[in-house]
Each structure stands twice: as structure tokens, then as C-alpha cells.
Amino acid sequence: MNASASTPTPLLALAAPILLAVAPTAAALDFSGTATATSDYVFRGISQTRGGAAPQLGVKLASDTGLYGSLWASRVDYGATLGSDAELDLVAGWNHTFAERWNLDVNLTRFTYPGTRAPANLDYNEVITTLTLDQRWWAMLGWSENVLASGERGIYSEVGGKFPLGDAFRLEALAAYYDLDDAYGSGYSRAQLSAIYTIGNVDLRASGHWTSASAERLFPGVAGSRVEAAVSWNF
Structure with a gap:
């Protein structure tokens, strides 16, 4: 993460149109x-906890109009200098299925890091668009004009797929490239392979993460090959 200062966009200004649109359909909220x-909390191939464990919690409120808002929180570890040990993501978005097979999701995500010591400011915004086919294949594009709070543009692109191997077991694979040329003079590529077993509302996941050598130069000690195991309860 980059600790350069930036002026955050007011969250209420971002969320107000979503809340106003959802309010009339309160009976149809989910x-x-x-x-x-x-x-290990691994974000785009980079460990956010220096290889340590993390509890995470996410909640989502969605309307049948397709509009939704969500909050997601996790432990992070960026060292004692920056101070913050938590990440809180605030999301306002729209999701729509069309032509029966296609799904489009567009959201504005605000990544925030409560407790970061001044004058450092790690918070930044990203617009994320995901197109999914048959609930199986996806392509995602993330765009930020202040990527990783650097004050520069960054673009994240990803393609992936799900491969069911029975009713309860599936594999998921993805490949991605993070364009950080403006911010750091170089981007990096990554790949991920996950095995997921579902028991009722619980997912058991084991994932392998791989990044290119440029990621290890940009983020020494927290990039490279690593294995992550996780258990999730969906409610």
C-alpha cells in the first residue's frame, strides 16, 4: 500500500442516490x-496480513431493482508505522441479469483503513465492472484514478471460470493483470486456483496464488507463491 495523502470522496454523496432509489422498494429488500x-488474506495475489490469519465479515442489502449496498471488513497487517489493522470496504452497486444467460454487475467500492496514522491516507475508490456468462465464466475490470492511494491511475483486469465436479465440489481458476505503471512504473500478473467444497451454508476453500516476478519487486515479502485455506458461512 502507498501512504501518500489524498482527499477522500464523501461516502454519503456516493451512497445517497442508491439509498433514495432503494427506499421505495423496502418490502423487496434482501x-x-x-x-x-x-x-491468509490475499488480495489480488498480495498478502494483506503478511501471511497471517484474518477474520472477515461481509453484509449486503439488495433491492429487486438490482441496486445494492454492502460492507465488508477484514483484519490487515501493514506494519506498526501505518497503524491500521483493519480494512473496511463500502460498496454501492447495480446488478442485472439479461438475455437469461448474462449478468452485469457495476459497483463503486471505497477501500478504507480505519486507524491509519496521519498524515498517511490509504483510502481510495475503484469502479469495478463484472460480466458473467451462465453463472460460470466471468471477466472483470477495475478502474481507479487513485490506485492504492498513490494519486495515480491503476487498472485491474481478470478472467476466470468455475468447474463443477459434482453437487458439492468445484474448482475455480483465474488469471489477471494489474496495471500499476503510472503509480509504480510496472504492473504484475497473477493466477489463482481454488478447490471449494460446500456443506449446506458452509464453504471450505483451499487456494493457490501465484504472481509474476514484478509483483515481488513491487511488494517484497508479501507477493509470490502462497497457499491459503478458508472456511466461510453464508447467511
């Missing part, structure tokens, strides 16, 4: 969430 314990 609440859901996920509680997770993971052996």
Missing part, C-alpha cells in the same frame, strides 16, 4: 452476508 476465517 439481506445476506458471509463470515469467513482465512489463514
Whole structure:
């Protein structure tokens, strides 16, 4: 993460249009969430906990109009200098299925890190668009004009797929590239392979993460090959 200062966009200004649109359809709201314990919080191939375990919790409120808002929190470890030991993501988005097979999700995500010591500011915004086919294949694009709080543009692109091997077991694979040229002079590529077993509302997941050598130069000690195990309860 980059600790350069930046001026955060007011969250209420971002969320107000979503709340106003959802309010008239309060009877059609759907609440859901996920509680997770993971052996290593890995975000886009980079460990956010220096290889340590993390509890995580996410909640989502969605309307039948397709509009939704969500909160997601996790432990992080960026060292004593920055101070923050938590990440809180605030999301306002829209999700729509069309032509029966396609799904489009567009959201604005605000990544925040409560407790970060001034003058450092790690918070930043990203617009994320995901197109999914048959609930199986996906392509995602993330765009930020202040990527990792650097004050520069960053673009994240990802493609992936799910491969069912029975009613309860599946594999998921993805490949991605994070364009950080403007911020750090170099980007990096990554790949991930996950095995997921579902028992009722519980998912058991084991994931292998791989990043290119450029990621290890950009994020020494927290990039490279690693294995993560997690258990999630979906409610």
C-alpha cells in the first residue's frame, strides 16, 4: 500500500442516490452476508496480513431493482508505522441479469483503513465492472484514478471460470493483470486456483496464488507463491 495523502470522496454523496432509489422498494429488500476465517488474506495475489490469519465479515442489502449496498471488513497487517489493522470496504452497486444467460454487475467500492496514522491516507475508490456468462465464466475490470492511494491511475483486469465436479465440489481458476505503471512504473500478473467444497451454508476453500516476478519487486515479502485455506458461512 502507498501512504501518500489524498482527499477522500464523501461516502454519503456516493451512497445517497442508491439509498433514495432503494427506499421505495423496502418490502423487496434482501439481506445476506458471509463470515469467513482465512489463514491468509490475499488480495489480488498480495498478502494483506503478511501471511497471517484474518477474520472477515461481509453484509449486503439488495433491492429487486438490482441496486445494492454492502460492507465488508477484514483484519490487515501493514506494519506498526501505518497503524491500521483493519480494512473496511463500502460498496454501492447495480446488478442485472439479461438475455437469461448474462449478468452485469457495476459497483463503486471505497477501500478504507480505519486507524491509519496521519498524515498517511490509504483510502481510495475503484469502479469495478463484472460480466458473467451462465453463472460460470466471468471477466472483470477495475478502474481507479487513485490506485492504492498513490494519486495515480491503476487498472485491474481478470478472467476466470468455475468447474463443477459434482453437487458439492468445484474448482475455480483465474488469471489477471494489474496495471500499476503510472503509480509504480510496472504492473504484475497473477493466477489463482481454488478447490471449494460446500456443506449446506458452509464453504471450505483451499487456494493457490501465484504472481509474476514484478509483483515481488513491487511488494517484497508479501507477493509470490502462497497457499491459503478458508472456511466461510453464508447467511
